[in-house]
Amino acid sequence: MAEVDTDIVILGGGLAGLTAAYELRDLDVVVLESRQRVGGRTKSLGDSDAWVNAGAQIITSQRIKDFCEMLGLELVSVDGADFGLVVRGKFSRGPSAERLFLALNLGLGEKTDFARTVLRLQRVMHKVAKMSPEERLELDDTDLRTVLGSASPSTIEILNGFCEEATGSPVEDVSALIGLVYSLTAYIDADARKGMYAVRGGTQSIALGLASHLPDGAVRLGCRVRSVRTVDGVAEVRYEQDGEEQTLRARHAISALPAPVVLDVVADLPDDVRNALEHRSPYSTLITVTIPVRDGVEAPWDGVFFIPTPGGSARFGLITNYGHLAQTLDPARGGYLAILANGRKGTAAARQTDDQLVADFVADLEAIFPGAGALIERERAEVQRWDPVGLPSMRPGSYRTRAALRHPIGALRLCGDYTAEPGLAGANNSGYYVAGAVRSLLTGTT
Secondary structure (H helix, E strand, O other): OOOOOEEEEEEOOOHHHHHHHHHOOOOOEEEEEOOOOOOOOOOEEEOOOOEEEOOOOOEOOHHHHHHHHHHOOOEEEOOOOEEEEEEOOEEEEEOOHHHHHHHOOOOHHHHHHHHHHHHHHHHHHHHHOOOOHHHHHHHHOOEHHHHHOOOOHHHHHHHHHHHHHHHOOOHHHOEHHHHHHHHHHHHHOHHHHHHOEEEOOOOHHHHHHHHHOOOOOOEEEOEEEEEEEEEOOEEEEEEEEOOEEEEEEEEEEEEOOOHHHHHHHEOOOOHHHHHHHHHHOOOOOEEEEEEEEOOOOOOOOOOEOEEEOOHHHOOOOEEEEOHHHHOOOOOOOOOEEEEEEOHHHHHHHOOOOHHHHHHHHHHHHHHHOOOHHHOEOHHHOEEEEEOOOOOOOOOOOHHHHHHHHHOOEOOEEEOOHHHOOOOHHHHHHHHHHHHHHHHHHHHOOO
16 A cells, blocks of 8 residues: 555535544544635524524434534524415415415415325325335435326425425426425424424534544645545545645545535546436535624514525525524524525526625515515625535435445545435435444444
């Protein structure tokens, strides 16, 4: 074996990469991150009293909850919030999904169809946990539109809006398994709310906390990976930092880079791995506009956390009201709104300048909530563009192809949400398990 500079090099300082680094922190580990910050697709603004997430919004995974406890981070439940939804430009709310349903801006026939479809989907959701691996693969091979079955245009429009905002893909392009358990659960299964939490101070606090437990100098910022290959059994990583090309050799490499980047930088990819990576690409375009809400005002969105805006209701697809969480400490705090456009709405929004985006999103917010402009601090709005690394494509067949992504490629292993399920849970789980596999190879222990 050739000489090495470190035991393990981890490519990417998002949640997947930092989870792996944390689990391997007693070994010689180097993390290369292209940005000037850690956190990947988690980015938080504000403080521990009033904060907003411009990237990943909530956590549902028990392992992440355990990490938060270990890091001393407080979790805030979103279960007490009202349900909200904008249909055809009208905002409706209710203390339960059933009460919200009665208030929706739909005709009686449309409400009946929507209720019937949701009940059918809930039955399928509740069966997933008891499905055999073969049954799950069969559901994964099907697109979500097929599972929706015969439904009215208004029902399809609403559920498609939920799906695109959560996964970045419309119902006809997403695995039914992923679409059901990941994109629709939060909106149509009231029980799922009981397991949803925000992190006080923002989800980026998790990444910052994990990084703080690593040895000094382990995380190198501003390092853009140019190529990865295995030479004489050793991972050779070429990267650029401060305009200079550098090379790092490690016994093992863990890539927590997005799937399209892996395609660009990793040499000699096996055909099945390349096909699986292409199956996850391209990622969706996700745009977030965060806007402070003035303190001491009464807002029509108070008491609601998620407000989807499907179809043509707005040029964005979701409003997340972080003021609801800030008000658990101080009822007078306005907090922040995170206004998101993902999938096709994200692609359309990405063509606009930042100023145009803010103007369009505020105009649509005021159309839904007349007088909203006086309640927000528009001049402090910030735009976050997750382009081209929004969410990985989870097309039908994603579970079948992910097996190829979990095998070693020479001295390299892959992790990230595209190797599991999209979002924080998939990133964290994949980093945890790949760290265990690498530790076993290095030390013979698990």
